[in-house]
Structures are given as C-alpha cells and as structure tokens.
Amino acid sequence: MRRIFILLLLSFFSQDLYSQVKTTDELYKTAQKLDSLIFNVGYNKCDLSHYDSIISNDLEFYHDKGGITNGKEAFIASIKNNICGAPNKIKRELVPNTMKVYPLYDHKVLYAFIQEGEHEFFEYFKEKWNKGSSAKFTILWILEDGQWKMKRVLSYDHN
Template structure:
C-alpha cells in the first residue's frame, strides 16, 4: 500500500512539474508582438535607421540619437564595445573608412521578432531579435560574406526608444 502511494505521488509530481513547464513555455513563446503592432513597426524602423543610415550609408549622425549613453555591444568575433562613443567611432573606422571596399547589411526578411519588457504592467523596453546578412561591395561587384544573429535590447529613456545592449553572434559564411 505504501509503495502504491509513493508511486502515485511520484507520478503526480512529474505531471505537476510538466504542467508548470508547459505553462511557462506557452507564456513566453507567445510573448512576441505582432508585426503589425506599433512597437514592432517602431523598432523595425529604428533597426533600419541604425543599419541603413550608419552601416550602409555611413550617416553616423543619424544614428547618434538612437544609441543610449549606457551602450554595450557584444560581438562573437570583435569583442566588447563599452560605450556609445567607442561604438560610433568603430563604425566610422571599420565600416566607413574604405570607399573602395564597403560592407553592406541586409535584414533577412521574416526573421525580425520583438518581445516587450514590462515592469509592473508598464512597458519599459523590448528585445529585438533577427538574422542579418552582410555583403562586401567592391566597385560594382557585391559578394556575400557572412550571416549572423543579433539581439538588441531597447529601453525607453525619457519616452524615446534607445538602443542599450547589442549581441551579434553566430557569424557563419553565407552559402550560395
């Protein structure tokens, strides 16, 4: 009889644990906002401003207002960048300094996802994830280089969306 009770309790415990795990998985797997939401559209536009203006067109002044003063960038090949000033200088030096050989970034269609962050029911930030491909433009030739994943943490600072943290990782050669 005791053996049956212990077996019942073990089985019940496993079922409860699985139920709790399923609940949390469903809670977090549905946290992504719809691509038609204002938040998604705003952060997609900001992503475009950052990469189209600064990375692709070297209009670094356009991007300054979007970068938090408390900015950090983590790159799986380039290391850590600990400040807004260092980040913008790095773009100027590494991306925009050679007019004969220019990197270009494109967001992979359909890869962008946005997850809101709340504190006490009030939106304070968002996590933006996606995949982007990089190309090298040399004269009139464009060749693919790498594809990578990115994660951005956006925070509302004085009612403005500011890019605070960036992770750029899993850089892999683009296979033709």
C-alpha cells in the same frame, strides 16, 4: 479542479499578452524603424548623424569575433572607422521574416523591448555585391527619457 483549470487558462492568456508581438503591431513597426536607422541609414549609408539620439551612452555591444565595445562614442567610432572607412563598401541586410520583437513590462508599463533576428553582410568588390557573412543578433532597446535607445547588443553565430 475548476480553479486549477481557470488558473491555467489565465496563465496561458497572460503569457500570450507578453510574448512576441505581431508584425502589424506598433511596437514591431517601431523596431523596424530603429533597425533601419541603425543599419540602413547608419551602417549602410554611413550617415551617423542620428546615432547620438538613439544609442544609449552606456551601450554594451558584444560581438563573437570582434569582442566588446563599451559606450556610445566607441560604438560610433567603430562604425565610422571600420565600416565607413573600409576600402570597399559594406552593407548589412536583415534576413526577411527573421525579426522578432518581445516587449518588456514593469507592472504592465512598457519600458523596453528585445529585437532579435538574422542578418547578412555584403562587400562591394569587382563591380558587384558579394555575400560575406551572416549572423544572429539580439538588441535590447530601452526607453530613456521617452526615447528608444539601443542599450545592449549581442552579435553572434557569424559564419
């Protein structure tokens, strides 16, 4: 019985080690920075110059309204043509306190993390920002040659 209790206790603590990281954790701060580069700088300001270094060549982006986008070039072209080329300015905002980060390990070595959260989209129309849709997202970030790359994206529950 004592052995079972110890195993359960160890299982509980090991689960805690590999669960969602705290907002003060360095990995969480890394996720915030990457999120800002993809959305605040790239999507909102249309500065796509850094996308080449943070998006995996074989990116897969699954959108519940727009379908599948395969590859880095197709994703960058989509942002450039559909967001930056739109007649009205568009922006994305992360909903406060919704971002969660889950590390992925291979034999205790961090190789990736999952970022999930909710975001809202706005369109600048008639001299003001108007709320469009909101959605949930999940992003798999993976280390490729020592650099974090956006590898897989799910964008869903748009309303």
